[in-house]
Amino acid sequence: DAGITQSPRHKVTETGTPVTLRCHQTENHRYMYWYRQDPGHGLRLIHYSYGVKDTDKGEVSDGYSVSRSKTEDFLLTLESATSSQTSVYFCAIRTSGRDEQYFGPGTRLTVT
Amino acid sequence: TQLLEQSPQFLSIQEGENLTVYCNSSSVFSSLQWYRQEPGEGPVLLVTVVTGGEVKKLKRLTFQFGDARKDSSLHITAAQPGDTGLYLCAGEVRGTGNTPLVFGKGTRLSVIA
Numbered sequence: 001d002a003g004i005t006q007s008p009r010h011k012v013t014e015t016g017t018p019v020t021l022r023c024h025q026t027e028n029h030r031y032m033y034w035y036r037q038d039p040g041h042g043l044r045l046i047h048y049s050y051g052v053k054d055t056d057k058g059e060v061s062d063g064y065s066v067s068r069s070k071t072e073d074f075l076l077t078l079e080s081a082t083s084s085q086t087s088v089y090f091c092a093i094r095t096s097g098r099d100e101q102y103f104g105p106g107t108r109l110t111v112t
Numbered sequence: 113t114q115l116l117e118q119s120p121q122f123l124s125i126q127e128g129e130n131l132t133v134y135c136n137s138s139s140v141f142s143s144l145q146w147y148r149q150e151p152g153e154g155p156v157l158l159v160t161v162v163t164g165g166e167v168k169k170l171k172r173l174t175f176q177f178g179d180a181r182k183d184s185s186l187h188i189t190a191a192q193p194g195d196t197g198l199y200l201c202a203g204e205v206r207g208t209g210n211t212p213l214v215f216g217k218g219t220r221l222s223v224i225a
Contacts, residue, residue, distance in 0.1 A: 033212060042217035043155075043200070050210065058212065090154050094213075098162075099143055099204050101213055103154035 004104035023091030031094035116216035135201035
């Protein structure tokens, strides 16, 4: 399972509040990703990181920010949550060489 | 425009039937992966194909990469209820270096006992 954990696994929050989701990996992979998954849209990339302090935007980055201060942790922050950000969020790592991605168990976020 | 088109979107079959799902693109891929996702869980990698024409088997699942590396198929023989789930294909477009993988929207399979 590539040693990926996500926390929290479930969260309910109110519109306008800040929320931070954490992804933790234990195998020192360089690349880490944040996706959201919604019915009818599939997996959509929010942000990704290619090293400590090195991040880039994905296709749905508006309203989200990320930080990676150490190899093992990749944080996703919703500065001011909106109902449109209700979704299931997945973190993934990518192995070098075969370029395979492995996903975490997901965080279900509900914004009321 | 979706770079990877999966078909069908939904498939409901009886236990014991065979099925094929497809992943198509106009782009050439360096590699292509297939994932299965069950409700409440993250996608789980099933296989990676890298060579045009490559065929890989995983028990009752057969994966094929097109000769031109623009498409792939997943064939399931004698489907079982445990095969139920969302099947996703994803790939690295050739020549794009370490850009993120491109994902299809998936085929949702339901196998009825």
